[in-house]
Amino acid sequence: MSYMRPNPDELLKQINSSERASRRGRLKIFFGYAAGVGKTYAMLDAAHAAQRAGIDVVVGYIEPHARKDTQALLEGLKFIPPLIIPYKGINLNEFNLDAALERKPKVILVDELAHTNPQGLRHTKRYSDIEELLDAGIDVYTTVNVQHIESLNDIVASITHIVVRERIPDRIFDEADQVELIDVEPEDLIERLNEGKIYKEKQSKKALSNFFAKENLVALREIALRKTADRVNKEVITNKNEGNSSYHTNEHILVCLSSSPSNPKVIRTAARMADAFHGKFTALFVQTTHSKDLEDKNISAIRANLKLAEELGAEITTTYGDDVPYQIAEYAKVSGISKVILGRTNTRKIFRTKLGFVDKLVSLAPDIDIYVIPDKDTHKYSFRKRHLTNLKFSCVDFFKMIGIMGLSNITSLYVDSVGFSEANIITIFILGVLLTSSKTNGKVYGVISSIIGVLSFDFFFIEPKLTFTAYDSQYLITFLIMLIASIITSTLTSKVKEQADTSAIIAYRTNILLDASRELQKANSLEEIAMKSQIQIYKLLNKPIIFYVVKDEKIVKTYTYRDENNSKLEDEYLEADERAVATWVIRNRKKAGAGTETLPGSKSLYIPLIGQDKVLAVVGIVMKNNKDIDSGEKSLYRAMLNQISFALEKYNLNEVQKLTLMQAEKERFRANLLRAVSHDLRTPLTSISGSANLLLTNTIDEESRKQLTLDIYDDSLWLINLVENLLSVSRIDKDGVNLRTEPQLVREIITEALNHINRKASEHIIKVNLKDELLMVDVDVRLIIQVIINIVDNAIKYTEEGSEININVCVNGKKVIIEIADNGQGISKHNKECIFDMFFTVNGNKGDSRRGLGLGLALCKSIIVAHGGKIYVRDNNPQGTIFGFTLSLVEVRGNENIDFSSRG
Template identity: 55%
Template sequence: MIDRKINPDEILKKINYEERLKGRGHLKIFFGYAAGVGKTYAMLKAAHKAKESGIDVVIGYIEPHARPETKELLKCLEVIPTLNVKHKDISLNEFNIDLAIKRNPQVILVDELAHTNATGCRHLKRYQDINELLNLGFDVYTTVNVQHIESLNDIVSSITKITVRERIPDYVFDNADQVELVDIEPEELIERLNEGKIYAPIQVRNALVNFFSIENLTALREIALRRSADRVNKISEKVKQNDTASYFTDEKILVCLSSSPTNSKIIRSAARMASAFRGEFIGLFVETSDLDNMSEEDKTRLRNNIHLAEQLGAKIETVTGDDIAFQIAEFARLAGISKVILGRSSSRRKYFFGKSPLTERLTSYAPNLDIYIIPDSASFSYSSNTKINIKSKITLKDLFISFCVLILATIISFVFSFLGFSESNIITVYILGVLITAILTENTLQSIISAFISVLVFNFFFTDPRFTFNSYDAGYPVTFVIMFISAFLTGSLASKIKRQANQSAYMAYRTKILLETNQLLQQESKKEGIIKVTAIQLAKLLNKNIIFYNSEDNQLLDPIIFSPAEYTCDTSKFITSNEKAVAQWVFKNNKHAGATTNTLGNSKCLYLAIRVGKRVYGVVGIALENYSLDAFENNIMLSILGECAIALENNFISKQREEAATLAKNEQLRANLLRSISHDLRTPLTSIFGNSEMLLKDEEIISKEKRVQLYYDIHEDSLWLINLVENLLAATKIEDNTMILNMKPELMEEVINEALRHIKRKSINHFIEVTSSHDIIFAKMDAKLIIQVIINIVDNALKYTPENTHINIHTLKNKDMVLVKISDDGNGLSDTDKEKIFDMFYTVNNQIVDSKRSLGLGLALCKSIISAHGGYIYVKDNKPSGTVFSFTLPLEEVNLHE
C-alpha cells in the first residue's frame, strides 16, 4: 500500500491556482510546423461549428489570405474593425482589443499569436492582448507555428538558418486549454506552395530555396510533433502531481546569466533541461565590480537575457563578487543546485597566461556539482567591453589630486635623497604616491597616468645625469619598467578594491533599506502611514520620483508624488491623463505595465500593482523614463512592495475585525435592549392593564381608598414608562450625534429643585438633603438634560439603598467648574461595579434586568450627557458607608447687577 503524505502547502497552492482559473477564458491554439499547413482554415471551421451550436463568435483579427477556401469561411462571421496605426508613414492594421471587449462575445478569433504589435498599441505582443482577453473571461482561438516558441528558437534557427524575431514564451503554449495540431505531409505542403496557395508566385522560388525544403519541413514537423507530445506529457505530470505528494524531483537547474550574445541559447537549453528533469529553473547573475563600466550595448543585452530567462520560467537571483566561480559555487551550495549550465565562452582559457577556465575553478570549489557546457562556435567571436576598467572622462578634481600627491611624493623623495637614502626607497615613495592617487581619484586611468609620470619624474630628478631624461646606467631602463609595472599594478589593485568596497557598501545600503522598511511598516497602523513609508523607502532606494495611487471602494484615488531628497524635477508629466490611464489599467488587470515593459511602454513611469492574491490595494509608479532597474534593484523593489502589500492586507483585515467586533457589540446591545425592554415593559403594562380593568368594573365594589391607590399605581407605572422612553430617546440621539445642546447659564439650586420635584413621590421613605458651599452658583448647561442626570442618579440611590437612609446633594465651586456630589449611606458598590457602573445595560451584580426593573441605561446616559457638556462623572465610596456620585459642569460667572 502506498503511503501518501498530504502536503498542506501543495494543497493551498492547488486551491489558489484553481481560484485564479475561475472566471478565466479558455485558449485554443491551432498549431503547425510551417505557414500554409491550414491553421487559419481549421480555426475558421471550428468557429463555424461553434456558431452553429449557438455560441456568439466574432473575428478579432485574421491575417489577409488570398486562398478562396479561407475567404469563403470569412463571409458568415462577424468581423471586428481593426485598429489603424501609423508607423513610419505606413498605415498598419492591428487587432483592436478595446472594440473586442466592448463587443463582449463568447469566442474571439485572433490570428498570429506571436505577432509583434505596432508602436501605439496597448501591448507590445499579441499574446499579451490575448492574455488580457482570457483574464476578462473571453474564450480565444488563435494560431502559431513551431518556430515561434521561445525555447525552440535556437534549434529552428540551426535548421533553417533563419532567426525568427517574433516569439512567444513557452508558458503561453503549455498553459493553453487545448492545442490542435494541424498537420500535412511536407510534400503536400510544397505542392500547395507551387500552386500559389501560400505565397504570391513571385515569392515561391525564394521560399523553396531558403525555407520550404523537404529537409527543413521534415525536421520542423518532427519538432512540432515532439513539442505537442511534450505538452501532453506535462498535462499527465500535473495529474500525477495531484495524486502523489512525493512526485516532484529535487532537481534544481542553474543557468548563468551574462551579456554574451550567445547567452540566450544557453538559457533556452537550460529551460529545456529543467522541463525534461521536471526541476526548478533558476537564473543567476553575478554582479562584479566591472558592471558600471559595461557598455550600453552589453547592458541592454544583459537585461534582454534576464527577461528571456524570466519568460522561460526562471527565478532570477543576483549575487555580488569578482570571483565568479566562487560566487556560483557558494550559491549552488546554499540553494541546493544540482546542475549548472554554462556556455563555452565561459569555460575556455582566454590567454596563455590567463586564469584557469571557469569550469575548472567551479569544479575545484564544488566538486560534486554537475556542470553542463553548451557548445557554440559564435562564442569565440564575442569579447566583453568591460575587460579594461577605464573611464573615458578625467575630471579636474582628479588631475588636481594627482598633481598634489606627485608634488608631495617628490618633496619627500628630495628629503630622502638629502638624507642619503637609496634609490629603492625613493621608488617606494613614488609607488606609494600612485597607490594614494588610485584611492583618492575616481578614474582608473588616472593611476596609469600617475604611474607613468612618476617614472619620468624619478628619472628627471633622481638619476644621473640629473634634470634630464637621459641615464648613464644601462640598468636604469629595467628599473623604470619595473617601477612602472609595480606602480601600475598597485594602483589597479587599489582601484579594484575601492570599487569592490563601494559596490559592497551600495549593496549593504540597499539591503539596509529593505530591513528598515520592514521595521518601519511594523510600526505603522494606519494605511496612510504604510503608504508614506513605502514610497519614501522606494525613493531612497531608486533615487526616483514615486507616484502612489491609493485605492478606496475599488477605485483609484488621486496620485501622491514622493520625491527623493534634494531632487528637483517637473513632476506634472507623471500625472497626466495618459499616465493615470496606465495606472488604472494596472489596477484593473493586476499586472505591471508602463516604462521598460511590453505593455503601454511609452509611458513615463513603471507601474506595479500592490497586491495580495487577487486583491489590489493600490498602484505605485516609478519614474524610470530611460533608466532600467538592474536585477538586484528589481528584487529589492519587489520585496519592499511585497512588504507594503502584506502591511496593507493586515490593516484591511484589522479593520474588518474591528467592524465585525463593532457589529457583534451592537448586536449584543440590541439583544440586551430587546430582552430588557421585553421584561421591563411587561411588568408596568400588566399592572396598568390590571388596575384599569378593576376600575372599569362596578365602582361600588371598590372602596374610595382602594380606587385612589389604583390611580396612584397607574400614575407611577406611567411615569416609569415615560422616564424609560425619555432615556431611550436621549441615548439614541447621543449615539447618533443628533442631540443639540441648548447651553445657557442656569442656577444650580433651581435645577436641583426641579429634578427633586419630579421624584418627590418616590422619596417618601428616604431623607433627601440639598446643600451648597455658596448661595448662588451658575453653570452653563442644557437644563433639561442635567435635570435628567440628577433624576437618574437620585432614582438609582432610591432603588438600591435601604429605606430611611439619607441622600445628600451638595454643590460647590471647583476652580472653573461646578462640582455636584450626590451621596447616600447605603450598602455601597464593589470595586468591580464601580468600573462598569456607567456601561450601557450594566446593573449591579452583573444582572441585565433585576427585580427592581432597572434597564441599565440611566447611568450610561448620565455619562454621555455630562461628557457632551465638557465635564466628567465618577463614583467613589462614601465614608463610613454608601456611595458618592460626582459630576462637573462648566462654571458660569453671572453679573447680577446688570
C-alpha cells in the same frame, strides 16, 4: 497509513487559484508547424460547432487570407468591427480590444497570437490583448505556429535560416487550457502551396525555395509534435501528482546573464532544459565594479536578456563581485543548483591564463553539471579601445597625484641627505604610488605615478644625478623591478578600493531592505505604510514614486514622493492618462507602463501589490528620460515590494480583526439588550395588564381602584424612562453623541429635570444647594437633563422612604461641579469600579435585575464625556453615595457669554 494534516496556507492558495480559474476565461490554441496547415480553418469550424450548441461566439479578428475555403467559413458568424489605425499613409485593420470587452461574448476568435500591434494601442503584443480577454472571463480561440514560440526560436532559425521576430513567451503556450495540433503531411502542404491555396504564385515559388523546403517542413513538424508531446507529458505528471504536496523536483537550472550576442540563445536553451526536467529556472547576473562603465549598447543588451529570461519563467537574481566564476560557483552551491548553462563565443584572447572561465568554474564547483552552449559566430572585441574609452581625466585627481609624488620626492631627498640607503628611497616612492592609487579614481593615475616614481628615482638619486642616464647597467633591472612593483601595488590598491565601493553598495542596499522591514513593521496606519514605502523605494532606485491606495478595485488615495525635501511631483505624472494606466493594473493585476509591453508610452512603471488575490495598492515608479531600472536593483526592489505587500495585508487583516471584534461586541450588546428588555418589560406590562383587568371588573372599592391606577401610572412612567434610555443608547451607539450646545442656567436645568423624575420623589426630601442663581454652563440641555433624571431616579430607587437627596452645585476654576448625594446603603468598592458599565446593576446581575437594565449610568457617562467633563462616584459621609460630574463654565458679563473652556 499516516494522516498528514493539510497546510492551511496551501489550502488557501488552492482555494484562491480555483476561484481565479472559475472567473478566468479558457484559452484554446490551434497549433501548427507552418502557414497553410489549416489552423484558421479548424478554428472557424470549431466556432460553427460552438454556435450550433447555443454558445455566443464572435469573430474578433481573422487574418485576411486569400483562401476561399477559409473565407467561406466566415459566413454565418458574428463580427466585432475592426479598429482602424492610420500607419505610414495607410489604414490598418486591427483587433478592437475595448469593443470585445464591452460586447463580452462567451467565445471570441482572435487569429495570429504572435502578432505585434502597431504603436498607440494599449498592448504591444496581441497575446497581451488575449490575456486581458481571459482575465475578463471570455474564452478565446487563437492560432500560432511553432516558430513563434520563444524558446524554440533558435532551433527554428538554425533549420530555416530565418529569424522570426514575432514571438510569444512559452508560458502563454504552456498555460493554455487546450492545444489542438493541426497536422498535415509535408507533401500535402507543398501540394497546397503549388495549387495557390496558401500564397499567390510568385510568393509560392519563393517560399518553396526557402521556408517551405521539404527538409525544413519535416524538421518543423517534428519540433511541433515534440512540443505537443511535452505538453501532454506535463499534464500526465500534473494529474498524477495532484494532491501530493510532498512532490518536488530536484533539478534547478541556472543560466548566467551577460551582454554577449549569444546570450539569448543560452537563455532559450536553459529554458528548454528546465522545461524538460520540470525543474526550477534561475537567471543570475553578476555585477562587477566595471558594470557601471559598460557602454549603452551593452546595458541595453543585458536588459533585453533579463527581460527574455523573465518571459521564459526565470527567477532573476543578482550577485556582486569581480571574480565572476567564484560568484557563480558560490551562488550555485548555496542555492542548490544542479545544472549551470553558459555561453561561449569564439573571442580572440590577448592573454592566455592558466585556467579559462569554464575550467575555473569546474574547479570551484566540481559537483555541478556545467553545460557550455557554443556560438558559431565569431565576436571580436577591441579590448584596448574598450579600456581607453573608460579613461576619464580629473583635474582634482591629477593634482592629488602631482602633490603626493612631489611630497615623495621631497621626503626622499631628505632621507638621502641624512645618509639612508636607496632601498629606503624606493620604499618611499612605492608608498607614494600606494597613496595615489587609494586617493584617486581610476587605475591610470596609479600607473602614471609608478612611472613618475621610477623616473624621479633615476633623475635625483642615481649617478649621474639630474640626468636620466645611469653609469651602472644593473640599475636597469632595479628600475624595471621598481616599476613592476609599483604597478602591481597600484593595481591591487585600485582593485581593493573598487571592491570596497562594491561592498559599500551591497551594504547600502541591504540596509535599505532592513530599514524598510523595520519601518513597515512600526507603521500603524495606511498613510504611514504608504509614506515609508515611498521613502525606502526612493532610497533604492532614486526615482520619484507614486503610491495609489486601492479599495474594492478603486483608487481611494494617492501619495507622491519625489525626494528627501518632499518636493512636489509634476502634474504630468498624475494626469488622467497615467491614472488610467494604474486603473488598468488594478483591474488586470499585472504591471504596465514604461518598460513593459502594455501601455509602454506611459511616463511611469506601475506595479500591483497583491495580497489574498486582490490588489492592495499600486506603486508607480517615474521613469524620467526613459531611464530603466538597473538589473542589480530589480531583485532588490521586488523584495521590497513583497515587504510592502505583506505590511498592507497585515494592516488589512488587523482592520478586519478590529471590525470583527466590533461586530462581536455589537452582537453581545444586542443579545444582552434583548435579554434584558424581554425580562424587564414583562414585569411592568404584566402588572399594567393585571391592574387594568381588575379595574374592568367593577367589583373593587374606590381605594383599591385608586391604588391600581397609581400602579399603572408608575409602571407606564418607568416604561417611558426605559424607552428614552434605550433610544439614547441606540443613537449614541450608531452615530456617537451629537451635541447641540448653548449657554444654559444651571438652576433651570435642575428644575426642569426635577419636574420629570419618579413620582415617588414626593416620598423623599430633595434639596438643591446653588449659591449663584446666574451660574451658566455650555451644554446640550436635553442630554444633561437626562443625566440628572437618571442619577436622581437611581437615588430614589435605592434609598428608603423619607431619605434625603441633595443636589449640590459649586465652581472649581473653569468647571462647574454638580453632585447628587443620598444617605442610602452606599455602594461597595467592587461595584464602584463597574457602576458605569453597560448592563451593570448594583446587585451584580447583568440585565436580569427585576427593575433596571443598567443603562442609565452608562448613558450618563457617555453624555458627560462627550461634553468634555468627568463623571465619578464616591462615598457620602457618614452614609450613602455621591454621584458627581463636571461641565464647562460660562461667565456672564452684561450680554456677553464667555466660555472658559475655550481659553488658552
